[in-house]
Amino acid sequence: MLLKGKKIVLGVTGSIAAYKSALIVRALIKEGAEVKVIMTAAAKDFISPLTLSTLSKHPVLIDIFREDTWSNHVMLGRWADIMLVAPLSCNTLAKMTAGLCDNLLLAVYLSATCPVMLAPAMDEDMWKHPSTHRNLQTLAADGNIIVPVTNGELASGLFGEGRMAEPETIISSLVQQFKSAGRLSGKKALVTAGPTYEHIDPVRFIGNHSSGKMGVAIARELLQCGAAVTLVLGPVPGTFVLDGLNVINVQTAEEMYNACHSVFEETDITVMAAAVADYTPVAVAPEKIKKKEESWQVALQKTPDILKSLGQKKTGRQVLAGFALETTNERENALAKLQQKNADIIVLNSLRDSGAGFGKDTNKVTVFDRNGGEKHFDLKSKAAVAKDIVDYIIEYIHV
Missing domain, CATH: 3.40.50.1950 (Flavin prenyltransferase-like)
Incomplete structure (x- = not known):
């Protein structure tokens, strides 16, 4: 039965x-x-x-x-x-x-x-x-x-x-x-989702339009497959609660970096779906900056590269997946990222695809892996895309 x-x-x-x-x-x-x-x-x-x-x-x-x-x-x-x-x-x-x-x-x-x-x-x-x-x-x-x-x-x-x-x-x-x-029973997973906010002063920040929906959907799918999941979640509208999910809320790229490294050693599967800011202000003003000058410059410095840093630490038992959101030369840039970050899997989505990208309930992706695998998926709900991605990961590690 x-x-x-x-x-x-x-x-x-x-x-x-x-x-x-x-x-x-x-x-x-x-x-x-x-x-x-x-x-x-x-x-x-x-x-x-x-x-x-x-x-x-x-x-x-x-x-x-x-x-x-x-x-x-x-x-x-x-x-x-x-x-x-x-x-x-x-x-x-x-x-x-x-x-x-x-x-x-x-x-x-x-x-x-x-x-x-x-x-x-x-x-x-x-x-x-x-x-x-x-x-x-x-x-x-x-x-x-x-x-x-x-x-x-x-x-x-x-x-x-x-x-x-x-x-x-x-x-x-x-x-x-x-x-x-039960396919991922006994496995531990780490997922990042949402944007990061890099503060300029107490009321202003550098950020992006990421809603966190894709990463949250992946965390949910991993959980439903039996994994113990930690979700490192950037600032997204509303609250997110799912029974059995460990959520770490962060604001900045540095906070996300620290949160990921605090649990990465114990994880079997890591999916970096967050849209992390590439740059952060060199200094954060302690008070609101007043509008006085005709022009205003903010000195920026690179944020820590979380995916690359985890790629340098990962062992043979760990699977590391990243995302590549591209607007030009999509395939070439995604494959370059796969190698440069020492990732196992890269999920490509293009802002040029109608219905894909930030804030949408749908997405269209292509998945590449370091063994030369490549699979295209049609436009689907982000929940369905999350299932495709998790199925691909499971097939990759032969669970």
Whole structure:
């Protein structure tokens, strides 16, 4: 049994595809999983809770409060090894993206500390609407696993995209997810993400537009593959918390350098995804510099080269990956960086590629390694790109 002992929360939303949830539950039970089903109120119009409770051998949960009982959404979110929402309606998709919490399914989703897999289902026109794709990109960037829709007959009678993946495809995706989860068990990883801010005075700094999304996505993927992950995170908007992740917050290139060197010796995999400033002011003014002169010059000096310094220290058991963000001669510059920094892997992305670069939820990369390997990846969500990069690293070290 491929899913023996796995604990799965299945969320069912209001879609004609909800009839397939019975087949999903039956298949999960057959593969040895324990399943608890949560339905939205709208889902009851498409499939009976009695059917799903009979198949799952657990009461179906719908309401947070019912008479004198309370469904503990926090414990449900922590109980599961994975949460699967199939079908995911357009309405629930939008609510998840906005962080709304007006039913039990959404409360469990927001409380879940496990991976979340989403299988959308909707009519073709709804599927192709720009807001739907924005919402899916946002959820993918948050680390959710999206099961692609298929072409086929839809509830409207039309044929096209938007049909939920078949139950066997969804089960296969779950099995692959659990197989991936242990591939880096026992390994320690270090990831850097975000920009650095090099201070000029108490209110001004030299920085860049990095959002940290790519590095955070890589840290999340490494964690889901079983590694113990330390994320050295530059100043990015908001806060980032993920259960089991050790986060070291830094501001400057020097602070990032020190943080990386403090843990590097113990790491097996290091991915340097941060956009570190190349130069920093020679002196930082203790007070805000007033606008007096017609021109103003700031003396700069090089920041420490973190990737190169780690390349000089790494041993044969360690894998070191860096990023090359280029605008011209991309391939040549990336390969030169691979050699000059003594890295094992370089991930190239170009600002000339539409949809790639700072602040975006998508990216397009080419990966090179010191053994002559080269692989191009199409434009994808940064979560999907992170999986490609981590898969490449795992293949490189033959885990």
